Amino acid sequence: MANNSVMEDTLKVLKDHKLRVTPQRHIILAYLASHHNHPTVETIRDGLSKELPNMGSSTIYNTLNTFVEHRLVVELQNGDGSTHYDYFGTPHYHAICTNCGKIVDVTYPGFSKDEKTLEERTADISGYMISGNHMEVYGLCPECQVKLGVKK
Amino acid sequence: MANNSVMEDTLKVLKDHKLRVTPQRHIILAYLASHHNHPTVETIRDGLSKELPNMGSSTIYNTLNTFVEHRLVVELQNGDGSTHYDYFGTPHYHAICTNCGKIVDVTYPGFSKDEKTLEERTADISGYMISGNHMEVYGLCPECQVKLGVKK
């Protein structure tokens, strides 16, 4: 699952953020860093049932909330009722299927620049002191296009 | 509150979408069209307590879900636990305060073009058949900047 370099990297990330290193935090962060499935709390619990069979879901919620506060992780809603989490290593945004909820990463050359432009423009217009953004694009994923028989 | 022209306009919107015109639907839509507060279900219930004192919150949920399906209204989360709703008359996006949750509308000349560019690019990259998008920018609103004593 999470290889050694991921474990080393995530250990460093925790220490850099002055977070106390517990096995739960380390393993959850490593899981997120090595899975780009945008998991829910339940997905994480299932994925780590071998490593941490006794971990309560409270711990996962606590841990993820801590990571979100430290901006290691972002929260995503795809309309299925539960929150999805994403380790935000490289800048990207999301395309979300309105039929099955599948979330995929999207980026392109110049995305970071566009993002910065958006934030600066928003600061000018609104007077907010900007700290981040979320962009989501909705539509039907390729599988659901076939499943629903829609034609382009 | 909602003036005559708003009532006429929203009546037409309901009919154009072949939605059965009930007092609840008409008044809720008119409320949304004339308030840009991004209300929650509770805010709407309070705001309409004079006009519709016996309306149940189930009705508000049902009605709003219908409007969202017909794309008259969009849902927004600002992290306070409940969903906010927005009648989407003119294209805009949102700046959301990370401290107090305040949501403000933002737009600029050329926003619709930028939006279309983003959607087309995302379709090319992901293969999704795009139907919409949400952009949110996070930060501290001017009031909270003062309240928290942050310096620019």
Place this chain on the structure above:
DNA sequence: TTCCTATGTTGGAATCATTACAAAGTAATT
């Protein structure tokens, strides 16, 4: 290394937004 304590984990209960359901009401069509 051992001790100390602030912090984290756990599991179960509590919360609260949203949905499900069945009975009663009504908009639109005939």
Place this chain on the structure above:
DNA sequence: AATTACTTTGTAATGATTCCAACATAGGAA
């Protein structure tokens, strides 16, 4: 006016998330 499918309503059920108190432990101090 009669019909009927759709809507509203109140209440119960659901389910994700948070709260809480007891227990455990990471990491600094001695």
